[in-house]
Amino acid sequence: MSHPNDKSQHKWPEGVFHRVPYWAYTDEDLYRRELDRMFYSNHWCYVGLEAEIPEPGNFKRTNIGERSVIMVRDDSGDVNVVENVCAHRGVAFCRAQHGTAKDFVCPYHQWSYDLKGNLQGVPFLRGVKQDGKVNGGMPKDFKKDQHNLNRLKVAVRNGVVFASFDHDVEPFEDFLGPDVLAYFDRVFDGRKLTILGYSRQRIPGNWKLMQENIKDPYHPGLLHTWFITFGLWRADQRSQMVMDDHGRHACMISRRNDGGASDVTKGVSSFKENMTLNDPSFLDVKEEAWWNGPTAVMMTLFPSVIIQQQVNSLSTRHIQPVDRDNFDFVWTHFGFEDDDEAMTQRRLRQSNLFGPAGFVSADDGEVIEFSQQGFYQRPEHSTVVAMGGHDIANTDHMVTETLIRGMYRYWQKIMEDE
Amino acid sequence: MDFATYHELQRFYSAYAECVDHGDLDDWPEFFLDQCVYRVQARENFDRGFPLAVLSLESKGMLKDRVYGVKETLFHDPYYQRHIVSAPLVHGTSGDLIVSEANYVVVRTKPGKPSEVYNAGRYLDRIQQTPDGLRFAQRICVYDSELIPNSMVYPI
Numbered sequence: 001m002s003h004p005n006d007k008s009q010h011k012w013p014e015g016v017f018h019r020v021p022y023w024a025y026t027d028e029d030l031y032r033r034e035l036d037r038m039f040y041s042n043h044w045c046y047v048g049l050e051a052e053i054p055e056p057g058n059f060k061r062t063n064i065g066e067r068s069v070i071m072v073r074d075d076s077g078d079v080n081v082v083e084n085v086c087a088h089r090g091v092a093f094c095r096a097q098h099g100t101a102k103d104f105v106c107p108y109h110q111w112s113y114d115l116k117g118n119l120q121g122v123p124f125l126r127g128v129k130q131d132g133k134v135n136g137g138m139p140k141d142f143k144k145d146q147h148n149l150n151r152l153k154v155a156v157r158n159g160v161v162f163a164s165f166d167h168d169v170e171p172f173e174d175f176l177g178p179d180v181l182a183y184f185d186r187v188f189d190g191r192k193l194t195i196l197g198y199s200r201q202r203i204p205g206n207w208k209l210m211q212e213n214i215k216d217p218y219h220p221g222l223l224h225t226w227f228i229t230f231g232l233w234r235a236d237q238r239s240q241m242v243m244d245d246h247g248r249h250a251c252m253i254s255r256r257n258d259g260g261a262s263d264v265t266k267g268v269s270s271f272k273e274n275m276t277l278n279d280p281s282f283l284d285v286k287e288e289a290w291w292n293g294p295t296a297v298m299m300t301l302f303p304s305v306i307i308q309q310q311v312n313s314l315s316t317r318h319i320q321p322v323d324r325d326n327f328d329f330v331w332t333h334f335g336f337e338d339d340d341e342a343m344t345q346r347r348l349r350q351s352n353l354f355g356p357a358g359f360v361s362a363d364d365g366e367v368i369e370f371s372q373q374g375f376y377q378r379p380e381h382s383t384v385v386a387m388g389g390h391d392i393a394n395t396d397h398m399v400t401e402t403l404i405r406g407m408y409r410y411w412q413k414i415m416e417d418e
Numbered sequence: 419m420d421f422a423t424y425h426e427l428q429r430f431y432s433a434y435a436e437c438v439d440h441g442d443l444d445d446w447p448e449f450f451l452d453q454c455v456y457r458v459q460a461r462e463n464f465d466r467g468f469p470l471a472v473l474s475l476e477s478k479g480m481l482k483d484r485v486y487g488v489k490e491t492l493f494h495d496p497y498y499q500r501h502i503v504s505a506p507l508v509h510g511t512s513g514d515l516i517v518s519e520a521n522y523v524v525v526r527t528k529p530g531k532p533s534e535v536y537n538a539g540r541y542l543d544r545i546q547q548t549p550d551g552l553r554f555a556q557r558i559c560v561y562d563s564e565l566i567p568n569s570m571v572y573p574i
Contacts, residue, residue, distance in 0.1 A: 097462070197463035197470025201566040225491035272490065278479030328565060333470045348469055349476070357458065357472040362569035363493040369568055370495075 008033070012412040017405040018390045019382040022375040024408075025206040030415065031324035034208075037414050038303040039065030039321070044155055044162040044175050046305035046318055047071045047081055049332060051159060051193040057100040057115065063320040063328070064163065064304065069152065070094050071161055072101070074115035081163035082117035083150035104149070117149035158188035160316075176301065177244035183251045183297055186290065187309055192337035196348060199331040201356040205368035206375075207303070207319050207327040208411075213364050214300045215407055217241060217252050217398035218387050223367065224360040225270040226353060230283055231259030232310065232360075233296060239398040247392055247406025248302035254398065256285075256295040256311070281349055282359075285311045302407065312343070313350040325372060329365070331355050419508055419516070427506055427545065430552040431520060435501040438573045443489060446573055447481035451546055455556040456481060458574050461539065464560045471558075472570060484573070494571045498527045499536065501574075506543075514547040515555065522559070524574060526567070537563050537574060 008029035010021065024030065039045055045064040048071050052060050059072035061084060068084035084094045086106040093106040103120060104113040112121040122144065127137025152163040155172035162172055173181055203210065213219070220227045221234035228234045239254035265271040277283065285295075291309075299307040306317040318330040331354070335347050354361045385408075388400025392409055395402055419427075430449075437445050450456065459471035475481050504521040511517070519542050526536035539561030546555050559574040 098466075195468060197466075197468030198460060199470065199472050199566075200460065200564055201568060203568050223493060226487075270491065275486070275490075278482045279477045281476070282480065282483065344469070348471075348474055351470060352474060352480075355472050356566040356568070357570040359487045359491060362571060365568045366494045 012416060017392060017409045017412070018384065018386040018401075020385060020404075020408055021380070021382045023379045024411075025208065025372060025375045026324065026379055028324055031206075031321075033415060034303075035065045035321065037417075040067070041164075041166040042169060042414075043166075043303060044164050044169060044172050044301075045303070046301065046316065047154075047161045047163045049159055049193055049195065049316065049334060050079060050156060050161060051195050051334065052098070052332075053079065055100070057102060058098075059094070059101055059115075060098045061094050061096065062318070062330075064152075064165070065321055066323075067165075068092050068094070069163065070104070071163075072115050078116075079154055079156055079161055080116050081152040081154050081161070082113075083152065083165075085150065086111055087119060087147040087149060088122075111147075113149050117151045119144045119147045119149075158185065158190045159193050160184075160188050176249060177246075179242050180244045180249045180251060180299065180301070183242070183253070183299055184301075184307070186292065186297065187307060187314065189290065193334045194337055194339065194344075196333040196335055196344070196351070199333075199355040201329050201365060202322065202326055203329050203365045203368055204326050205365075205372040206324055207321040208407075209368040209371055210306070210317075210319050210327065210329065210364075211300050211302065211407060212404050213368065214252065214298050214306045215250050215403035216401060217254075217403075218401060219367075220360070221264060221398075222268060222270060223363055225272055225275070226359045228265060228268060228271045229259055229273075229275050231257040234259075235264040235397075235399055236262050237398070239396070241395045241398065241400060241403055243392075243394060243403060243406045246410050247403075248410040250300050250403040250406065252296075252298045252398070252403070253294045254296045255293060282352055283311075284346055284349065286343070286346060288312070300403075300407075302410070308354065310354065311350060312346045313354055314347065315351075315354065329356075419511060423516075423547075424508065426552060427508070427516060427518065430545065431503055431506055435503050439498070439500055443485050443572070446485060447478045450478050450481055450554045450557070451548075452478045454478060454481075454554055455558065456554070456573075457557075458559045458561065458570065460564075461560050461562050462564075464558075472566070473573075488571055492571055494569060495528055497529075497571075499572055500525045500527070500533075503541075516543075516545040516547065516552075518543050518545065522574070534567070535563075536567060537561050537570070539563070539574075 008027050010023050053073045056075045061070050071081050084092050086093045088111045091106050091108050110123050127134040153167045155162045237254050242251045297309045308315045315331045315333045320328040353359045385401040385404045392406045456475040457471040458473040463470050502523045506518045506520045509517040521540050524537040525533050527533040542558040544556040546553050
């Protein structure tokens with residue numbers, strides 16, 4: 001199949017997945033192909049949480065890749081996702097980020113659509129009568145049902161909404177695969193969610209770097225003082241790295257320890273042995289029954305979202321590419337409807353560790369920015385992702401970059417498929 | 419409010435900006451009472467009643483921990499910040515408490531780069547008159563800026 005975005009001349013070195021060429025992050029044609037093959041076809045992309053649109057008519061505007069879409073609950077209670085492009089003249093008609101609507105009306109010529117995206121009204125459809133004759137109107141062969149909003153395929157699982165422009169995409173459960181699905185259902189088991197709020201940041205780096213960041217268990221105990229010092233994430237913990245069969249999705253699973261000095265803190269400058277908190281309520285952790293062991297499970301669902309459980313802090317982190325060098329990173333923090341006030345406050349307090357100002361997240365965005373800058377200097381050079389060897393397999397430790405290798409094996413296959 | 423108190427309030431706002439822009443960050447918690455609220459919150463969350471804030475600190479101890487976090491644990495591109503703060507609008511007083519707000523713009527400058535508007539919003543303040551001078555019982559920075567340009571390290 002020839003493809004409009006197949007202009008890139010770059011070729012991935014055969015069978016080598018422990019080196020990622022810098023051009024994978026900087027080539028414009030490859031970026032366009034990623035959008036087409038990953039965000040716009042063959043994959044389910046994150047849209048939002050049902051709790052964001054609890055009532056009929058509630059909508060949220062968001063993005064899949066660079067495309068603007070609207071998630072809306074219709075009168076029958078179903079969740080629809082439609083493209084924010086009027087069928088008439090292409091106007092991105094929905095401007096509000098959220099709201100409640102009875103229908104969607106394009107401001108330009110007032111074409112209106114119901115909440116499933118069906119075209120309802122076209123002003124002057126049959127023309128305008130004047131002096132005994134009818135002026136204008138749409139031609140006889142104009143069929144309203146051929147001019148609906150572009151409807152995406154929608155999957156709702158336990159309160160989480162995914163959509164795909166590709167109506168032939170495999171079922172959502174197959175897309176995740178059984179191992180990853182089990183960890184998805186661990187967080188989203190059908191309990192009603194409550195929205196705690198949003199954080200939005202624009203990170204000046206290629207979108208894949210954020211997927212890599214959460215497929216990289218090697219860095220948290222090094223870059224993030226809080227993780228190593230307080231034992232939230234470090235190399236001497238019991239952990240597991242789990243992928244789906246394709247290597248595209250992953251879970252980093254760990255159980256915290258008490259922190260303090262050990263073999264893994266020797267020579268690590270970010271470890272602060274004498275660091276104590278003036279106010280320990282940042283780390284007032286309370287174990288929840290549903291954890292079922294792990295204190296942290298970080299899931300990367302390729303290509304569009306990260307699902308975070310770090311102790312009591314929960315969020316979805318939505319990756320929205322802006323161009324090859326930038327992506328918007330939208331965090332939706334949530335809790336459960338049966339949380340008591342103390343648990344809600346605990347989740348909020350721990351959220352100080354995460355997000356654009358977070359003690360352990362602010363610097364992830366920073367290193368991603370610096371990576372992107374480095375890539376442009378030598379496009380033919382490549383990164384080294386050889387920690388733990390060259391193979392691609394699940395592990396029972398975190399001293400590995402296997403998940404990143406798995407993602408690029410999948411990426412190369414999808415990108416170089418004819 | 420008499421002129422002397424308003425003048426003291428104005429001076430307090432200016433001293434805060436001076437501290438977070440180029441003072442010693444260790445002095446920043448001293449603008450607050452021991453029991454205090456400091457938040458940097460997206461306007462979207464504030465307006466919709468969502469409690470999440472990018473920073474949500476509830477005691478002077480937490481502010482001190484933030485200072486340590488900034489100075490010793492967060493890795494980031496160096497930058498200057500410059501606050502431009504409007505004259506405070508006083509909503510009222512009750513006993514020793516002043517309820518006021520002010521608009522702010524923060525300009526960020528990275529080494530070798532032009533300056534850029536970094537964060538724009540307003541302070542929603544509750545300020546206590548104490549024998550040692552004014553202190554924040556609450557400073558909530560509600561920012562309009564829909565996207566934080568990568569990260570936020572220093573206090574607003």
